[in-house]
Amino acid sequence: MPQGSDRMNAILELRGRVIKGGRAEGEALVSSQPISFYGGIDPDTGIVREKGHELEGKSVAGKVLIFPHGKGSTVGSYIIYRLKKKGVAPSAIINQRCEPIVAVGAIISDIPTIDCVDISNFKSGDWIKIEDGKIIVERR
């Protein structure tokens, strides 16, 4: 059946492990590199500022942020909390393998987070819906 060019199609449904439960949706922002929230993301704007990072200059605000795992200082958990308070946090997080900095940050900030998912399934610009461990991927 022909589709309009701006039409999103559900192309994939995946299941992962719930780190922080909840329901969320948003545009995917995918990084193949790990992310350090402390020092790597501006806590007031949500813009990635780590020099040379593949997401440098992009905003995580409202996105479903998809990356292999966190790295860096445990202060990163508080940075995630600050992003949330400033209204520029990701709407959800998907990791290949979640580690404690992101897990604690997501829990204290109430950001739905899933891991144990093959993140090569996602492309930036996909529309992602998640509900607890279920992920629906829509693509143009």
Added chain:
Amino acid sequence: MYLSKDEERMLVGEFGYAMQKAMEILIALGKIYDAEKLIPITSAHISGVSYANVGEDGLEFLEELASDGKVLVKTTLNPAGMDLDRWSLMGIDREFAENQLRVIDVYRKMGVEVTCTCTPYLVNNMPKLGDHVAWSESSAVVYANSVIGARTNRESGMSALAAAITGRTPLYGLHIKDNRQPTVEVRVPQPDGEFGFACLGMVIGRLVGDGIPFIKGMFHAEPDELKALGAALASVGGVPMFHIEGITPEAKEYTDRSMEKLVVTEADIMSIKKEYTSEADPDLIFLGCPHLSLIELKKIASVLIGKKVRKKLWLCCSKHVKLEADKLGITRALEAAGATIVCDTCPIVAPVRDLGISVVATNSAKGAWYSRNLNNFSVKLLSTEECLREATE
């Protein structure tokens, strides 16, 4: 992960907001590390106290937790960003001081003992062999596992607080005996004093990364020397514990084990000192990273008596140890010589750059490492005796 009926009720919020959040954190960690269940702990030690690190956001979250959260086990606190009583003497500004005291008040409200030290084991937070605890502060973690034989993972401030609020921690990592086995044998010469042990810690930390060394070749080691060794091991590598043949409590179980073998020489130990040879005159000389014990304060006093300190010399310790030193007249002797006893904090977590300091001298390998890598100071690493000579010349 298996949860008891009570734990399930904690998770759904029947025991309030703080308990629920704390339980969510522990369960997430349990999933990440494949823990089968939670186990009870006997004590906790919490880092993340300096306002310089916690910030307004961290403080806001701590305030949310303190709305109905209380710790269930003995819980001590890591150093703050200033001496809680004598901050103005340190040169700390009022705004920072007020914010720092807000952080302290939140912890106090939750029932945490405001010890403000990186050496909880010197202020009556002393677990027993085999006890499960949840400690953050990497040097204290190494001491608990290696010297005391208690069992803790390298917790973050937040995971240690979650453990304190629930009285539990997920069963994984160093709580399980099999994971406490040494990974590499390191033959060493007998180091000389706390300074020698600290330098040895830097050498071994680089060699073993986050492994568990089994150290052979030492004849004796004082608790203060092991404190210095562990602090260095934990700061340069990610070492969570060590064994020393004939000295630490769990070493005997692994004496005959075959494993990769490394050798450290006297020259390797001496080379550490050469990495920190700032030419400039230090603005600050500090001893007490980790915090000084009463014995160390006594030794310093015996050197300084009759001398005059001519540079800024900070002797960092807990208030608990200072009170003991007060009773023995040690504080008076040290202050008469011109030294400053700084409690509750250290130059690593205090905003010392704002105090106009850029060159430091210390006997601490950990202190030297963080002074350079975190605070961008120019650093001289000297033995205790050399530090005191530098201060009095």
